[in-house]
Every structure is written in C-alpha cells, then in structure tokens.
Amino acid sequence: xxxxxxxxxxxxxxxxxxxxxxxxxxxxxxxxxxxxxxxxxxxxxxxxxxxxxxxxxxxxxxxxxxxxxxxxxxxxxxxxxxxxxxxxxxxxxxxxxxxxxxxxxxxxxxxxxxxxxxxxxxxxxxxxxxxxxxxxxxxxxxxxxxxxxxxxxxxxxxxxxxxxxxxxxxxxxxxxxxxxxxxxxxxxxxxxxxxxxxxxxxxxxxxxxxxxxxxxxxxxxxxxxxxxxxxxxxxxxxx
Numbered sequence: 001x002x003x004x005x006x007x008x009x010x011x012x013x014x015x016x017x018x019x020x021x022x023x024x025x026x027x028x029x030x031x032x033x034x035x036x037x038x039x040x041x042x043x044x045x046x047x048x049x050x051x052x053x054x055x056x057x058x059x060x061x062x063x064x065x066x067x068x069x070x071x072x073x074x075x076x077x078x079x080x081x082x083x084x085x086x087x088x089x090x091x092x093x094x095x096x097x098x099x100x101x102x103x104x105x106x107x108x109x110x111x112x113x114x115x116x117x118x119x120x121x122x123x124x125x126x127x128x129x130x131x132x133x134x135x136x137x138x139x140x141x142x143x144x145x146x147x148x149x150x151x152x153x154x155x156x157x158x159x160x161x162x163x164x165x166x167x168x169x170x171x172x173x174x175x176x177x178x179x180x181x182x183x184x185x186x187x188x189x190x191x192x193x194x195x196x197x198x199x200x201x202x203x204x205x206x207x208x209x210x211x212x213x214x215x216x217x218x219x220x221x222x223x224x225x226x227x228x229x230x231x232x233x234x235x236x237x238x239x
Contacts, residue, residue, distance in 0.1 A: 002149060003039070004074065006031060010039055011048065014062035021059045075118045076152040078107055082123065082234070083184065118156050125155050127192075129231035131185035139168075140188065141207040150212040151191070154179050160218040161193065164210040177202065178220040183231065192225055201225060 006029045026036045049063035154161045166172045177193035189206040
C-alpha cells in the first residue's frame, strides 16, 4: 500500500473506530509501527488533529472537527481528471466542457510549479483515437488502481516497467518494457511500450496488466511512436 492510500486508510479507521492503537493501525494497513508513527506525524502536519492517550488502555483519537488544511492532490490524480475530460471531449459528449476546463485550470494553479511541470510532461505521453468497430470488447475488465501511480513514476523518471500480462487467449507472461505513450481508444486503454526482448513496439491493453512496478536504475531513451492518422495527442484536441 503506497503512502497516500495508507494515510487515507488510517484516517478512515480513526473516524470509523473512534480510538485505535498504533498496533491495530499497523496491522490494518500492513505496515510497521514505525511507519504508522511517521504517517501520524505527516497527517498532523496536514492539519488533522489526532490525540494520543497514554497508558496501556490508551490509543489514538481523531478530532471529528479536524479537517485537512493542505492540498494532497497528486499529479496522477489531476492526470486522471484530465484523461476523463479528454475522453468525453474526444467522444463529443461533454456538455459542460468550458466549466470542466475552468475547474481543472484552478486545480492546476493550486499545484506547485514542479508538479505542474510533471503534469505537462505526463500529458505529452497521452494520445486519443477512435476504436475500430471490429475490436471485441466483450471481455474488457477493470484496471488496477495502482496502474496510474506506477505509470506516473515510470514515465516521468523514464524507468522500465515490469508487470504480468494476460493476452486475449488467457496466457500470462512476465514483461519488462520501456513505456513510451498511453493510448485511449474509448472504452479501451493501452500502454504503448518498446519491448527490448522483441525489439519492437507493443500495445498492452491496460485492463490485462497486473502487478505493475517500475524498476529503479533502468533508464531508457524516448522513441518516436508511430500512430495511425486518426490518433492525436491530447494537447491537440479542440477545446
């Protein structure tokens, strides 16, 4: 469980249970006592009022009136919002596109400059097109929530991605690739990557990717990805 999901789980647990011990929280989020103590300090820094009761029967209590005072929205979360708007715009069914763009602009202004820079670099990797009517989508599944955060790190730091991939025949293989682009052909999403083992580009249907993880100290170079004529970068979509 990454830090953001762990923080959210701790806050939910404290709100639900009233009082919890460090040991109980550590077991619930699957982390060490030291990690949970560090998480509690971070949550307090963000504005949550968490009281500690000393003694054997004591524990932690979240003040029900406390609220988060610092924004914790990540590049991946803003990116997910932008993807949603881009997909609806590409499909021609976004009735309030001006309001959506205005809201996203406000979110972008609230981000630190380094996150804005990362967001724009991330967006440069996103392309949208139209899915061929011949493509069978009857077996389309759900994408893993950890996919986008893993992609964020791999794309921005240019690190290799490792994952399990289940092809259309149900065969599962382990893959290590160089992520180059994300392609959205509604309703399907694809990771477009250079496969060093096959020395060619490959399109991986993202709902078939499991256990994604980036590999440290494995940088690669950007490559020009050949797309069909009907595929456009998200930044070129009409607003």
